[in-house]
Amino acid sequence: MSILYCNGLEIEVAGSTLLDHITLRLEKGQKAGLVGANGAGKTTLIRAVMGEIAHESGDINWQGTVGYLPQTTASSAEHGTVFEQMLAERQDILDLRDNLRSLENKMAEQADEKTLERYSLFTEQYERAGGYALEARIRKILTGLGMDRHQTTEANHLSGGQKTRLALGKLLLRDPDVLILDEPTNHLDIEALEWLENYLADYAGAMLVVSHDRYFLDRVVDSTFLIEDGFLKAYNGNYSEFELQRNIEKISLTREAERINKKIADLEEYIRRHGAGIKAKQARGRESMLKRITPVNAPKDSKKLSISLQAKTRSGDRVLEIDDLAVKYGQKTIFEHVGLELRRGDKIALLGRNGIGKTTLLRAVTGQIPYNGTIRTGANVSVSYYSQEHENIGLREIVMDEIRYSSTLDDPEIRNVLARFGFRGEDVFKPVAGLSGGEKSRLALCKLFLNQGNLLLLDEPTNHLDMETREVLEEVLQDYNGTILTVSHDRYFLNRIVNKIALLTVNGLKVFEGDYTAYREMSEKSEDEEKESAQAAQDQTCKNEEVQKARDYREESKNTKRIEKKIKQIEEKIAETELLLQEIEDKLDAAASDYELTLSLHQSYEKVQIELDHLMEEWLAYQD
Structure with a gap:
């Protein structure tokens, strides 16, 4: 059954048709990726489907509940902590909880049959909605999204990225029939990304997701929709298969x-x-x-970026040495005891959870912030820095002037260089302030490449780039003859570029040989070994007081589960007994003037009623 069906959609932007005769069908349980170049109309289609913008013609039909995460989350005027806002997202469960408490108070005074029936009905609804596990599920989602340390933080004090993660968490907690996600991996570190992938892979509902993260799409989607030249085409399989x-x-x-x-x-x-x-x-x-004969048009060759990058000068073998580096903001230590050595030709990824200080470390290397410890660059090292915030562009108002200001090239050479980075024709006269995220990234890369440094410090270089541009950038960096230290959560990019992984923690840096996949395999093996070792140590020290407390807690949990199971069994028995009473009542109504049968049925009724009273007393005892 189609949960979303769009037929013959036509969508205009600024008076011109952007999408024409779009037909899209999303089946129940289907997980589809929506891909296409920057500006192709992916977000526009999503917004039209969600009713945020008008469409000129065509039909949009929904079946079931919908959860939508836009690319940019609007600021919320709601108050309360992160946990409280998550809790409020399931007001249906909270209302059931209030009804149950009200009925429990009423039953404590007088447990009449009608009240018990209502209580049984609400209990069933509450259990089916996941009420008993609501708080645990909220904590699980917040932990998975890297928000566990912010559960008691006021939501209006969160950063933009944290608010987006909170919005995603609320969405997942609602369990809608279909999820519509526009770039959900933005603002997530790799750990949160992997958690989200596993969560969505097991998600029972349907999903339509816009993402430039190829690794994410490969792991999550089972079909792919391509928007190209204003039209949409469906393909079976994940991104690699597409x-x-x-x-x-x-x-x-x-x-x-x-x-x-x-x-x-x-x-x-x-x-x-x-x-x-x-x-x-x-x-x-x-x-x-x-x-x-009908002519057949050959596929158009897309205007790929034509860029190259080579270091202008060769550095010495030792490119960068970091020793006992520490960065503090006021009384807060971001990280300390960081040591790292880069040799010529190294291509290292700097990983770590959000907020650990990856960008801070790069800024320390470039001398933009104060630090304690030692940072030494080697002989003939020329550093080129790419900032994810693009602070190094916007020095001039116009794209053309930005390159004029940053280079010694004449205008024809500047036009040629900009064309290689996708700025063709009148694009070179665009205001820098009005550029899209992808265009700003391409302009920043243009300036970076013109610098021709032999040590590249790259902070999220694939952000805002479409897949085709990412692939071109990867090819260029694979052939680059210098040294690279990059921060990125694009695992596909990391697998193609880096030969080492450096994991940053509060207390230092640990380096792993190999690409991202090799790093994950080593990490998982290490985690398994640590768990086995911890379990062995726990078994050997079973007399330890803390271990005993843990056992007591587990025993208490088991006892609680046993009680809950017993309560459920009693409730099932109550339901069966009530049904039996109803059957006897029906037989009494039918018995009419048959005195002997009526007497026998009355005796049976009283016997069953006594049994029901005992069951209710036992049920109430377990509730206390």
Whole structure:
């Protein structure tokens, strides 16, 4: 069954048709990725589907409940802590909880049959809605999204990224029939990303997600929608499978176009040569044949960026040495005891949870912030820094002037350079302040590459870039002859670029050899070994007081579960007994004047009623 069906959608932006005759069908349980170049209309389509913007024609039909996470989360005027806001998201459960408490108070005074029936009904609804596990589930979601340390923080004091994570957490807590997610991986560190992937992979509902994170799409989606040239096409499979199908499709279409176009050219040549003469009749036959042939257009070659990067000068073997580095803001220590050595040709990823200080470390290396410890660059090292906030652009108002100010190139050379980074024609006169996120990233990369440094410090270089641009950047950095230290949560990028992983913690830095996948395998193996070791140590010290407390707690939990199981069994027995009483009542009504049968049924009724009273007393005892 289709949970979302769009038919013949036409959407205009600024008076021009951006999307035309869009047909989109999302089935129950289907998890689909929505992909396309920057500006293709992915977010526009999502907003139209959600009713945020109008569409010129076509139909949008929904079935079931919808949860929507926009790319930019609006500031919330709600008050309360993070945990309180999450709790308020399930007001339906809180209302059931209040009803149950009210009925419990009423039953303590007088447990009449009607009250017990209502209590049984509300209890069933409460359990089915997940009321008993609500707080535990909230803590699980907040922990997974890296918000566990902010549970008691006032929501209006959160940063923009934290508010987005809170909005995502609320969405997941609601369990809608379909999730509509626009760039949900923004503002998540790798640990939170992996948790979200696992959560969505197990999610029972449908999902439509816009994302440039190829690794995320590969792990989560089972189908892919491509928006290109104003149209939408559906493909089966995750992103890697889509890419393979797309490439095969392009090759097949190109060959078909070449075959048809050659046939057309041959027919036209025959007609031209023999239109008048002894073969004129055959030429007219060829004309009829030509009219029946439909030309096939070969796939357009997308205007890929044409960029290259090589260091202007060769550095010494020792590029960067960091020893006992520490950074503090006031009384707060961001990190300390950090040591790292970069040698020429190293391509290292700097990982760590959000807020641990990855960007801070890069800024310390560039001398932008004070620090304690030692940072030494080697001989002939020239540093080029790419900031995710793009502080190094906007020095001039116009794109063209930005490069004029930053280089010694003349205007024709500047135009050529900007064209290689996607700024063609009148794009070079765009105001820098009005550029999109992707355009600002490309302009920042242009300035970075013009600098030709032999040590690149890259802070989230793939943010805001579409997939095609990311792939070009990866190819360039693979061939780069210098040294790279990068912060990134793009795991596909990390697998293609880096040869070492440096994990930053509050108390130092740990380096792993290999790409991201190798790092994850080592980390998981280490975690398993630590768990086994911890379990062994726990078993050997079972007489330890703390261990005993843990056992007592586990025993108490088991006892609680046993009680809950017993309560459930009693409730089932109560329901069966009430049903039996109803059956006896029905038989009494039917017995009419049959005195002996009526007497027997009355005796049975009293016996069952006594049994029901005992069950209710036992149930109330367990409740206390």
